[in-house]
Amino acid sequence: MTEPVLNVEGLRTHFFTDAGEIPAVDDVSFYINEGEVLGIVGESGCGKSVTSLSVMGLVPNPPGKIIGGTIDFRHSGGKVEDLRRVSGRRMRQIRGNQMAMIFQEPMTSLDPLYKIGYQITEGLRRHTKMNKKEAHRKAVDMLKIVGIPRAEQVATEYPHQLSGGMRQRVMIAMAMACDPELLIADEPTTALDVTIQAQILELMKKLNKEKGTALMLITHDLGVVAEMCDRVVVMYAGKVVEEGDVRTILKHPKHPYTQGLIRSLPKMSEREERLYSIPGTVPKPGSIKDGCRFAARCPHTFDRCVEETPELLPLAEGHACRCFLYDSLEGGGAHDRSTTAEGH
Amino acid sequence: MLAYTIRRVLMLIPVLIGMSLITFSIIHLIPGNPAQTILGEQATPQAIEQLEEQLGLNEPYFVQYGEYMMSLLQGDLGQSLRTNADITNEMWPFLAATIELTLFAMIFAVVVGVNAGIISAWKQNSIFDYTSMLIALIGVSMPIFWLGLMQQWIFAQELGWFPAFGRGNPRDPVETVTYFYLVDTLLAGRPDQFFTSLGHLVLPGVALGTIPMAIIARMTRSSMLEVLRSDYIRTVEAKGIHHLSVVYRHGFKNAVIPVLTVVGLQTGTLLGGAILTETIFSWPGIGRYVYEAIGTRDYPVIQSGILVIAFMFVMINLIVDLLYSYIDPRIKY
Ligand SMILES: Nc1ncnc2c1ncn2[C@@H]1O[C@H](COP(=O)(O)OP(=O)(O)OP(=O)(O)O)[C@@H](O)[C@H]1O
Ligand SMILES: [Mg+2]
Numbered sequence: 001m002t003e004p005v006l007n008v009e010g011l012r013t014h015f016f017t018d019a020g021e022i023p024a025v026d027d028v029s030f031y032i033n034e035g036e037v038l039g040i041v042g043e044s045g046c047g048k049s050v051t052s053l054s055v056m057g058l059v060p061n062p063p064g065k066i067i068g069g070t071i072d073f074r075h076s077g078g079k080v081e082d083l084r085r086v087s088g089r090r091m092r093q094i095r096g097n098q099m100a101m102i103f104q105e106p107m108t109s110l111d112p113l114y115k116i117g118y119q120i121t122e123g124l125r126r127h128t129k130m131n132k133k134e135a136h137r138k139a140v141d142m143l144k145i146v147g148i149p150r151a152e153q154v155a156t157e158y159p160h161q162l163s164g165g166m167r168q169r170v171m172i173a174m175a176m177a178c179d180p181e182l183l184i185a186d187e188p189t190t191a192l193d194v195t196i197q198a199q200i201l202e203l204m205k206k207l208n209k210e211k212g213t214a215l216m217l218i219t220h221d222l223g224v225v226a227e228m229c230d231r232v233v234v235m236y237a238g239k240v241v242e243e244g245d246v247r248t249i250l251k252h253p254k255h256p257y258t259q260g261l262i263r264s265l266p267k268m269s270e271r272e273e274r275l276y277s278i279p280g281t282v283p284k285p286g287s288i289k290d291g292c293r294f295a296a297r298c299p300h301t302f303d304r305c306v307e308e309t310p311e312l313l314p315l316a317e318g319h320a321c322r323c324f325l326y327d328s329l330e331g332g333g334a335h336d337r338s339t340t341a342e343g344h
Numbered sequence: 345m346l347a348y349t350i351r352r353v354l355m356l357i358p359v360l361i362g363m364s365l366i367t368f369s370i371i372h373l374i375p376g377n378p379a380q381t382i383l384g385e386q387a388t389p390q391a392i393e394q395l396e397e398q399l400g401l402n403e404p405y406f407v408q409y410g411e412y413m414m415s416l417l418q419g420d421l422g423q424s425l426r427t428n429a430d431i432t433n434e435m436w437p438f439l440a441a442t443i444e445l446t447l448f449a450m451i452f453a454v455v456v457g458v459n460a461g462i463i464s465a466w467k468q469n470s471i472f473d474y475t476s477m478l479i480a481l482i483g484v485s486m487p488i489f490w491l492g493l494m495q496q497w498i499f500a501q502e503l504g505w506f507p508a509f510g511r512g513n514p515r516d517p518v519e520t521v522t523y524f525y526l527v528d529t530l531l532a533g534r535p536d537q538f539f540t541s542l543g544h545l546v547l548p549g550v551a552l553g554t555i556p557m558a559i560i561a562r563m564t565r566s567s568m569l570e571v572l573r574s575d576y577i578r579t580v581e582a583k584g585i586h587h588l589s590v591v592y593r594h595g596f597k598n599a600v601i602p603v604l605t606v607v608g609l610q611t612g613t614l615l616g617g618a619i620l621t622e623t624i625f626s627w628p629g630i631g632r633y634v635y636e637a638i639g640t641r642d643y644p645v646i647q648s649g650i651l652v653i654a655f656m657f658v659m660i661n662l663i664v665d666l667l668y669s670y671i672d673p674r675i676k677y
Contacts (some may be wrong), residue, residue: 174579
């Protein structure tokens with residue numbers, strides 16, 4: 001068995017605002033194996049970005065703070081470090097070198113005052129012994145790898161001279177320049193139009209296959225998940241509600257929320273009158289103290305759901321779900337309920 | 345960049361013409377007969393006629409303006425009525441004194457203000473932030489003559505650290521070439537005199553620089569706070585770049601434009617408004633030169649003083665504008 005590159009246990013990241021404490025990420029655990037693509041899915045505001053920023057050590061502080069958990073990162077040599085415990089200096093050595101991130105907003109994620117070439121070489125020169133010239137050559141190579149035409153020229157241009165798709169390619173080139181073991185991509189294609197989306201995803205898949213970079217892909221698009229991922233973590237209101245390999249999650253989802261997400265996908269074959277959407281909206285983090293956070297929107301809610309908080313239950317090898325429907329305490333009923341739940 | 349610079353310089357022509365028109369008109373805005381007003385009630389008709397002749401007041405306006413422009417273009421500002429000396433020559437030592445003081449004050453204001461603003465924003469809500477913003481608040485509301493007098497009292501009279509008056513030791517002059525004493529003393533190979541001149545700059549420079557420093561600190565802080573929250577700063581951090589580089593190279597460069605605007609405006613204000621400080625510290629600058637000319641109704645000197653100060657204002661603006669487009673590649677006019 002391969003060891004995970006990243007193993008997050010019980011991560012809690014809270015925001016301390018005037019309106020009170022917001023548990024944006026509340027006891028989240030997941031792992032990513034070498035060379036694997038892990039999808040993290042969930043509706044807007046469920047804590048996907050905050051989770052990835054926590055791993056990178058980039059949570060805006062104040063108001064945010066990681067208040068619990070471990071973030072174990074395994075270096076290529078096999079050494080494991082808890083990123084929560086390392087010094088800021090050590091973190092800066094890892095960040096951008098062994099671990100890199102691509103952000104949600106390609107239009108604003110590049111410094112408008114520096115040339116593309118400089119922005120790529122900056123990280124290279126920080127983490128490698130390359131001189132200016134070598135770093136520049138490497139930057140141009142990276143631009144070529146991510147499929148930017150006229151790479152030499154683009155290296156001397158400023159971000160405002162490039163389109164959104166081009167900028168996201170530059171971000172990928174920048175993130176991949178130091179050959180990281182882990183690449184975190186936070187909705188890398190949400191801001192782009194559909195044809196460009198496909199190209200960018202293909203590019204990331206290719207880099208993952210060729211370089212063996214583990215990829216943590218955050219998205220709320222299950223189509224992207226089906227295309228790209230090996231395993232999936234489903235988040236809801238700051239918690240993991242289900243995790244499993246991509247086939248299981250897409251074909252046999254157990255959690256009512258995951259089932260709802262999949263039902264709301266437009267299908268080519270069935271012509272439904274109206275697209276299904278999960279009723280209600282995501283609760284504000286912190287607004288639900290006891291019980292399952294999905295209870296108010298769930299079609300299968302029963303008493304226990306609002307009284308107790310469900311745990312993440314292992315259902316099968318590598319498949320777990322946070323729902324009382326599958327709790328053995330419910331005895332024989334669990335099976336019936338699960339079939340009902342799946343029947344939708 | 346070059347094309348823009350040329351265009352921007354050409355755009356100055358109408359501004360400069362407008363400026364010259366205004367200063368030219370000053371003498372004609374005097375109610376009644378200008379020559380009479382300048383010479384006073386008891387002037388003889390001959391004297392008035394002679395002055396009108398000298399100032400060319402008998403010619404039609406456009407001829408007068410044409411002649412005025414011609415001499416301006418040759419760098420000739422006319423003669424002082426009081427001393428009969430060439431104003432261009434007479435004014436330069438005063439102007440140099442003011443420029444030297446202003447530059448010193450602005451360098452002080454920028455170095456202290458910018459760094460205080462950057463660190464305040466970076467360590468927002470820290471003790472440093474609170475203290476420096478409190479000092480800045482006091483700084484902007486401090487009457488400058490009061491600050492100057494207090495400084496003289498504490499640092500010159502009580503502690504004796506810095507001289508309170510003038511530009512340097514009058515009994516040991518070095519040859520004046522540029523009239524910038526810091527430059528002249530170095531040209532003369534006299535580092536001792538250089539430090540004497542520098543010492544003389546400290547108190548008036550700090551007094552003059554305090555308000556700009558406070559304004560610059562506040563502007564830098566607010567501009568930095570906005571920039572440090574932006575996505576591209578997070579990207580730089582994600583690359584593992586050192587804090588100092590994140591804050592100064594990426595943060596400050598992006599925050600600098602509004603700061604630059606304030607620096608330009610404040611420099612202009614200091615050049616034109618240093619009279620108070622110059623009086624308190626007996627600084628022989630352009631403010632006092634023009635002020636004395638007003639006392640003796642020396643109109644050509646007043647006109648020239650206004651023209652020169654306005655001209656420097658325009659030049660500062662030009663420099664600031666060119667810096668904008670040099671720093672930000674998105675600025676294209
Ligand atoms: N700077 C902040 N200050 C206060 N609260 C924040 C801040 N950033 C995030 N949050 C809280 O964290 C929660 C999760 O935000 P996050 O950005 O992780 O959502 P997301 O899953 O990435 O959503 P999206 O799909 O829209 O990107 C939000 O609901 C918000 O309440
Ligand atoms: Mg997000």
